[in-house]
Amino acid sequence: MRRQAASRARNIEPFYVMEIVKEAQRLAGAGRSIIHLSIGEPDFSAPPPVQAAATRAIEESRTQYTPALGTDALREAIAADYRRRFDLAVDPGRVVVTAGASGALLLALAAMLERDHCILMPDPSYPCNRHFAAVLGGRARLLPCGPVTRFQPTAEMIEAAWDADCAGVLLASPSNPTGTTVAPHVLSAIADRIRGRSGFLIVDEIYQGLSYDHAPTTALALGEDVLVLASFSKYFSMTGWRLGWLVAPDWLVPSLEKLAQNLYICPSAIAQHAALACFSDEATAVYEERREEFRRRRDFLVPALRDLGFDVPVVPDGAFYVYADIGRFGADSWSFAFELLREAGVCVVPGRDFGQAETSRYVRVSYANKRDQLEEAVRRMRRYLHR
Numbered sequence: 001m002r003r004q005a006a007s008r009a010r011n012i013e014p015f016y017v018m019e020i021v022k023e024a025q026r027l028a029g030a031g032r033s034i035i036h037l038s039i040g041e042p043d044f045s046a047p048p049p050v051q052a053a054a055t056r057a058i059e060e061s062r063t064q065y066t067p068a069l070g071t072d073a074l075r076e077a078i079a080a081d082y083r084r085r086f087d088l089a090v091d092p093g094r095v096v097v098t099a100g101a102s103g104a105l106l107l108a109l110a111a112m113l114e115r116d117h118c119i120l121m122p123d124p125s126y127p128c129n130r131h132f133a134a135v136l137g138g139r140a141r142l143l144p145c146g147p148v149t150r151f152q153p154t155a156e157m158i159e160a161a162w163d164a165d166c167a168g169v170l171l172a173s174p175s176n177p178t179g180t181t182v183a184p185h186v187l188s189a190i191a192d193r194i195r196g197r198s199g200f201l202i203v204d205e206i207y208q209g210l211s212y213d214h215a216p217t218t219a220l221a222l223g224e225d226v227l228v229l230a231s232f233s234k235y236f237s238m239t240g241w242r243l244g245w246l247v248a249p250d251w252l253v254p255s256l257e258k259l260a261q262n263l264y265i266c267p268s269a270i271a272q273h274a275a276l277a278c279f280s281d282e283a284t285a286v287y288e289e290r291r292e293e294f295r296r297r298r299d300f301l302v303p304a305l306r307d308l309g310f311d312v313p314v315v316p317d318g319a320f321y322v323y324a325d326i327g328r329f330g331a332d333s334w335s336f337a338f339e340l341l342r343e344a345g346v347c348v349v350p351g352r353d354f355g356q357a358e359t360s361r362y363v364r365v366s367y368a369n370k371r372d373q374l375e376e377a378v379r380r381m382r383r384y385l386h387r
């Protein structure tokens with residue numbers, strides 16, 4: 001029998017962050033105290049009404065397959081939430097419930113990206129996107145985005161990078177790893193340029209709701225031709241429940257439905273029934289209090305990092321990450337992160353996972369950890385960096 005994975009599997013780069021997480025686990029196993037500022041998920045879990053709804057769904061045996069596009073009730077609840085929060089009318093028929101934002105990204109790309117076509121993405125950005133494109137036979141072209149444009153592309157940058165091979169653009173707002181949002185007028189200009197080229201625009205709004213300096217916005221306001229995806233993982237604190245969604249133009253939904261039916265039949269039934277409770281007043285109050293807590297943590301961490309000598313060129317306005325330049329410490333971010341872990345017991349993520357442009361200068365510091373842990377991490381880093 002053949003003992004080799006197909007080239008599309010062999011050629012995918014690993015998550016480099018796992019190297020440092022493995023080292024952190026080894027040190028913790030040997031008795032060292034490690035503080036994780038590496039985590040990409042909230043340190044909260046689903047609030048009580050959501051947990052109760054999941055338990056009820058199990059007790060009432062509502063655990064069969066659901067329609068591939070998701071239950072009508074959840075598609076309607078998601079659409080209603082866009083009306084409630086953004087005063088935006090979204091036809092529930094355009095909402096496709098998926099297994100997390102990951103499922104939505106895969107579906108959107110499978111439906112829109114032709115083999116050998118190229119999709120533009122910011123550098124730095126979420127690593128899986130490049131790999132999704134590659135698995136589907138397309139190509140990701142990374143667009144270096146620095147602090148001047150808040151690590152996000154502009155319409156001019158997209159115009160300059162676009163050529164005959166380009167089919168579309170994928171960006172996240174707020175972004176992982178930078179926590180920065182694309183301003184609505186910039187996104188509108190980007191959408192216009194892409195329309196002019198008959199391309200597609202996919203906006204990953206997985207950190208939707210986790211905005212600290214302005215009211216959250218959505219790219220759905222730009223028109224029905226923009227594909228927007230989101231998730232229950234972050235604002236709703238449900239990473240392991242594997243639930244997200246995609247809002248697509250109505251002409252695309254039948255293709256998405258066929259893909260979903262074939263690829264995974266349907267998203268988790270239990271998670272879908274439970275997620276209905278996310279939109280209750282009780283759950284919303286909990287989520288909004290958590291958003292405030294994240295904002296307080298950001299407001300503690302950014303000045304603290306700067307005080308330690310990190311350069312934080314752009315104050316993140318969303319998600320729970322700070323993208324910090326370690327140039328002043330005279331090391332590349334890979335060795336810096338390992339040294340910091342071994343010497344100070346603080347785990348941050350080196351930039352390498354997120355692209356190629358200047359990523360050896362940056363680390364991603366997550367504040368999805370308790371305030372006392374953040375404070376202790378800062379104390380440890382101070383002792384280590386100012387020896």
Ligand SMILES: Cc1ncc(COP(=O)(O)O)c(C=O)c1O
Nearest residue numbers: 100101102126172176206231233
């Ligand atoms: C920008 C971005 N998109 C998508 C995902 C996938 O998230 P999930 O599948 O849990 O919704 C993540 C996870 O961290 C992310 O940061």
